Amino acid sequence: MEDTPKTMPRLDESLLSHVPPFSKLDKRQIREILDVASVRRLGEGVAVFEEGAPAERFFMLLDGYIRVMRITPAGEQVIALHIPSGQLFGIAKAIGRDTYPATSVTASEAIILSWPMRVWDEFAVRYDGFASETYKTVGQRIGEMNNRIVEMATQQVEQRVANALLRLINQTGRKVEGGIEIDFPITRQDLSEMTATTLHTVSRLLSAWEKQGLVSSKRKRITVTDPHRLVLLCRGVAAN
Amino acid sequence: MEDTPKTMPRLDESLLSHVPPFSKLDKRQIREILDVASVRRLGEGVAVFEEGAPAERFFMLLDGYIRVMRITPAGEQVIALHIPSGQLFGIAKAIGRDTYPATSVTASEAIILSWPMRVWDEFAVRYDGFASETYKTVGQRIGEMNNRIVEMATQQVEQRVANALLRLINQTGRKVEGGIEIDFPITRQDLSEMTATTLHTVSRLLSAWEKQGLVSSKRKRITVTDPHRLVLLCRGVAAN
DNA sequence: TCAGAAGTTTGCGCCATCGCAAATTCCGGT
DNA sequence: ACCGGAATTTGCGATGGCGCAAACTTCTGA
Numbered sequence: 001m002e003d004t005p006k007t008m009p010r011l012d013e014s015l016l017s018h019v020p021p022f023s024k025l026d027k028r029q030i031r032e033i034l035d036v037a038s039v040r041r042l043g044e045g046v047a048v049f050e051e052g053a054p055a056e057r058f059f060m061l062l063d064g065y066i067r068v069m070r071i072t073p074a075g076e077q078v079i080a081l082h083i084p085s086g087q088l089f090g091i092a093k094a095i096g097r098d099t100y101p102a103t104s105v106t107a108s109e110a111i112i113l114s115w116p117m118r119v120w121d122e123f124a125v126r127y128d129g130f131a132s133e134t135y136k137t138v139g140q141r142i143g144e145m146n147n148r149i150v151e152m153a154t155q156q157v158e159q160r161v162a163n164a165l166l167r168l169i170n171q172t173g174r175k176v177e178g179g180i181e182i183d184f185p186i187t188r189q190d191l192s193e194m195t196a197t198t199l200h201t202v203s204r205l206l207s208a209w210e211k212q213g214l215v216s217s218k219r220k221r222i223t224v225t226d227p228h229r230l231v232l233l234c235r236g237v238a239a240n
Numbered sequence: 241m242e243d244t245p246k247t248m249p250r251l252d253e254s255l256l257s258h259v260p261p262f263s264k265l266d267k268r269q270i271r272e273i274l275d276v277a278s279v280r281r282l283g284e285g286v287a288v289f290e291e292g293a294p295a296e297r298f299f300m301l302l303d304g305y306i307r308v309m310r311i312t313p314a315g316e317q318v319i320a321l322h323i324p325s326g327q328l329f330g331i332a333k334a335i336g337r338d339t340y341p342a343t344s345v346t347a348s349e350a351i352i353l354s355w356p357m358r359v360w361d362e363f364a365v366r367y368d369g370f371a372s373e374t375y376k377t378v379g380q381r382i383g384e385m386n387n388r389i390v391e392m393a394t395q396q397v398e399q400r401v402a403n404a405l406l407r408l409i410n411q412t413g414r415k416v417e418g419g420i421e422i423d424f425p426i427t428r429q430d431l432s433e434m435t436a437t438t439l440h441t442v443s444r445l446l447s448a449w450e451k452q453g454l455v456s457s458k459r460k461r462i463t464v465t466d467p468h469r470l471v472l473l474c475r476g477v478a479a480n
Numbered sequence: 481t482c483a484g485a486a487g488t489t490t491g492c493g494c495c496a497t498c499g500c501a502a503a504t505t506c507c508g509g510t
Numbered sequence: 511a512c513c514g515g516a517a518t519t520t521g522c523g524a525t526g527g528c529g530c531a532a533a534c535t536t537c538t539g540a
Contacts, residue, residue, distance in 0.1 A: 141382075142382060154314070196393035459536055
C-alpha cells in the first residue's frame with residue numbers, strides 16, 4: 001500500500017461500476033454521482049471524521065484502508081473494525097443518526113470519495129439498489145460487531161488475537177512469497193486495541209507463533225505463513 | 241410483570257399510536273396494519289425466533305421483555321441486549337438480511353405482534369416515517385453494541401456488572417419502595433452472560449454490594465437501592 | 481407436606497494476563 | 511553516518527477472576 005504511492009485517480013465511471021451500491025447503475029447515472037463527489041488523497045493516520053461530529057458527509061473508500069475506532073473517557077482506544085477499499089463508510093444516515101458514532105482514521109494511504117449527506121435521500125430514491133445495498137453493508141457490520149462481542153465474551157486472548165489476524169488477512173490480505181501479508185502497516189499496539197489486550201501480550205504471542213512458523217513479522221508488518229494452523233488456534237486447539 | 245398475568249389485549253388503535261414507527265399514522269392506517277398482524281401471548285423463556293432461521297416475520301413487543309442472545313459452538317450463551325416493550329425486533333429486513341442474526345427469547349411473559357416479512361416493503365413505502373424510524377432503532381442498537389464492545393475491552397468485571405445493572409434499570413426499571421427493581425426475572429447466570437463473566441463472580445459482587453446497601457436481591461429479582469453510588473462504581477471509583 | 485430441581489452463596493487454589501521496567505532493534509530525518 | 515524517537519521484546523512479580531466443589535436456600539409440583 002504505502003509502498004506504492006497513490007496518484008490521484010481520474011474520476012472515471014469504471015471506478016464505481018463494481019461497487020455494490022452502484023453496480024446496478026448505468027454510465028450516465030454513475031457520471032451524475034461522480035459529478036457531486038469530492039476526492040481526497042490522504043496519508044496514513046489521518047482522521048476522516050470524529051465520533052460525535054455532525055454527519056455532514058458520507059464516504060467511499062477507493063483505495064487503502066480505514067480504521068474505525070472509539071476512544072474512552074480515559075483515553076484508551078478501541079478499534080472496532082477495518083474497512084477495505086470499495087466500501088461506503090460514515091453512512092450515519094443509513095442508521096438514522098445525525099452524528100458519526102465512531103472515529104475513522106486512515107490505516108494506510110487512502111483515496112476517498114465523499115458526498116454531502118443531503119444527497120443521500122436523493123441517491124436512495126433515484127438509484128435502484130443503492131439503499132438496499134447499503135443496508136446490507138450495515139447488516140454485515142452488525143454481524144461483525146456481534147461476533148466480536150461473542151468472541152470477547154467467550155474466548156481468551158490467544159484465540160482472539162488469532163481470530164483478529166485471520167480476519168485481517170481475509171479482508172485485507174495480500175499474497176506474498178511465504179504467506180499472506182496484512183496489507184497495511186499495523187503495530188502490536190493496534191492489534192492489542194482490536195483484541196482487548198496489551199501490546200506486551202500481543203508481542204509475546206507473535207514471538208511464540210513466529211518460533212512455531214505460524215507467522216513472520218517485521219516492524220509494522222505481519223505475514224501469516226500458516227493460516228491453517230492459526231485457524232486451529234482459534235478453536236482453542238493448543239499449538240504444540 | 242409475571243406477577244400480573246397478562247390478558248390478551250384487544251387489537252385497538254391506541255396500542256400502536258405511541259410507538260415511534262407508527263406514531264405518525266392515522267387511525268385508518270393503524271387499523272390496516274393491525275389487520276395483517278398476528279398476536280401471541282408467550283410465557284417466560286419461550287423462543288420467538290432462532291439465529292440463522294429464515295426471517296419470515298418481524299415482531300413488535302407490546303408487553304414484557306425480550307432477550308436477544310447468541311450461542312457459541314461450545315454451547316455458551318452470550319446475551320446481546322434486552323428489548324423493552326414498544327419496540328420492533330427481528331427486523332432482519334432493515335439490515336438487508338434474510339436470516340435472523342441472533343436468537344430471541346422472552347425474558348418475561350410477553351405479548352407480541354408480528355407480521356409476515358413480505359409486508360415490510362409495503363409498510364416502508366406506504367407509511368410515512370416507518371422506514372426512517374426503524375433505521376433509528378437499528379442505529380440505537382448499533383450504538384449499544386459499540387458501547388458494549390468498548391466496555392468489555394476496557395473495563396473490569398465489577399464495572400461491567402455495575403453498568404449492566406444500570407442499563408437494565410434505565411431500560412426496564414420499575415420504582416418500588418426502597419429502590420428501582422429490574423422488571424423481569426433475572427438470574428446471576430443471566431447477568432454473567434451479559435457481562436462476560438461467571439455466575440460466581442456476579443454472585444460475589446451482588447453480595448458485596450448488598451452489604452454496602454447498593455442493591456438488594458432475592459432469587460431472580462434485583463433491586464438497585466442506590467443508583468448513584470453504582471454510577472461511581474462504573475467509573476472505576478472503589479466503593480466507600 | 482415432602483422431594484427434587486433450580487438458583488445462590490462461599491471457600492480455596494490456580495493461572496492467564498496485566499503492569500511495570502529495562503534492554504534492544506529499527507527507521508526516518510538531518 | 512549518526513541521532514533520536516518509535517516499535518518491539520522479554521523478564522518478573524502481582525492479581526483479578528476463573529474453575530471446582532460443597533453447602534445452603536428457595537421454589538415447584540406431586
